[in-house]
Amino acid sequence: MTEEKIEYIQWYPGHMAKANREIKEKLKLIDVVIEVVDARLPLSSKNPEINQYTWNKQHILLLNKADLADPDVSQDWIDWFKKNTDIQEIMLYDAFDRRHKTELVKQIQRLNVKNKAQLKCMICGIPNVGKSTVINSLIGKKKTQVGNKPGVTKGQQWLSTPDKLMLLDTPGILWPKFEDPLVGLHLAWLGSIKDTIYEKENIAADLLKYLVAYYPDELEVLYKITLDDKNLPEVFDAIAKSRGLLLRAGEYDYTRTSVLLLNDFKNGRIGRITLERP
Ligand SMILES: Nc1nc2c(ncn2[C@@H]2O[C@H](COP(=O)(O)OP(=O)(O)OP(=O)(O)O)[C@@H](O)[C@H]2O)c(=O)[nH]1
Numbered sequence: 001m002t003e004e005k006i007e008y009i010q011w012y013p014g015h016m017a018k019a020n021r022e023i024k025e026k027l028k029l030i031d032v033v034i035e036v037v038d039a040r041l042p043l044s045s046k047n048p049e050i051n052q053y054t055w056n057k058q059h060i061l062l063l064n065k066a067d068l069a070d071p072d073v074s075q076d077w078i079d080w081f082k083k084n085t086d087i088q089e090i091m092l093y094d095a096f097d098r099r100h101k102t103e104l105v106k107q108i109q110r111l112n113v114k115n116k117a118q119l120k121c122m123i124c125g126i127p128n129v130g131k132s133t134v135i136n137s138l139i140g141k142k143k144t145q146v147g148n149k150p151g152v153t154k155g156q157q158w159l160s161t162p163d164k165l166m167l168l169d170t171p172g173i174l175w176p177k178f179e180d181p182l183v184g185l186h187l188a189w190l191g192s193i194k195d196t197i198y199e200k201e202n203i204a205a206d207l208l209k210y211l212v213a214y215y216p217d218e219l220e221v222l223y224k225i226t227l228d229d230k231n232l233p234e235v236f237d238a239i240a241k242s243r244g245l246l247l248r249a250g251e252y253d254y255t256r257t258s259v260l261l262l263n264d265f266k267n268g269r270i271g272r273i274t275l276e277r278p
Pocket residue numbers: 064065066067068093094095096126127128129130131132133134145146147148149150151152153154170171172173268
């Protein structure tokens with residue numbers, strides 16, 4: 001069995017089961033659950049198990065990284081969540097925009113129906129959606145460790161904000177089984193599962209297929225290529241050629257081209273893109 005195969009089977013690792021247990025232990029203290037998803041894939045990045053934590057809590061859903069998502073589709077998602085869930089507050093969020101922070105504090109305080117002196121909020125979600133960055137935005141300082149890869153936060157941590165909130169940062173958690181196999185692929189695009197679980201070339205090819213269909217102009221501009229009626233391998237070649245990613249004369253380096261495409265997407269360089277529609 002290859003190493004990748006083993007990792008695939010063990011992709012719901014022991015530390016996530018532990019993180020899940022620790023979240024359940026803290027729930028009785030919590031007033032507000034702030035669930036964070038990635039606005040570029042709001043449904044795939046939403047852990048269905050979090051509903052078990054929120055039924056008797058105030059619940060806020062943040063579609064974070066909204067600055068990287070397609071604004072038109074984001075609005076459709078807000079409408080969809082309002083119609084199809086009973087979550088109290090649903091917000092587009094950019095953790096680096098202070099206006100969003102001000103609005104979020106206002107919404108949290110609006111949910112303080114019992115007029116508590118200090119509200120306790122738990123921030124949870126899958127890995128790499130920006131939970132710790134959201135906390136830093138609410139504090140106004142870099143108090144938690146962040147990074148664009150899964151599993152940066154290893155344990156829970158309480159932090160207080162100038163607005164008298166107590167925030168609990170939690171490690172990203174996934175759920176043990178994806179009903180839809182596409183979800184695993186989507187989470188690899190977001191960097192929410194380790195990118196060694198799938199072959200990079202396969203993840204990149206599926207991403208490229210989506211981008212060619214929905215965001216052709218962005219691809220043409222970033223990579224200085226023309227799509228015309230090129231098929232997928234030809235588009236790959238064109239990107240490799242444009243970026244000079246060659247193995248030897250006349251032979252393109254698909255691994256480096258795949259890594260380039262995945263990183264450009266993860267870091268928002270391709271443009272404002274949403275990979276899932278309601
Ligand atoms: N563009 C953009 N990037 C963001 C935003 N929020 C977070 N990020 C970036 O996303 C990456 C992950 O952020 P973290 O806060 O570490 O994510 P996390 O959910 O705490 O991740 P784990 O602790 O690994 O579960 C970092 O590179 C952040 O800078 C946002 O609103 N917009």
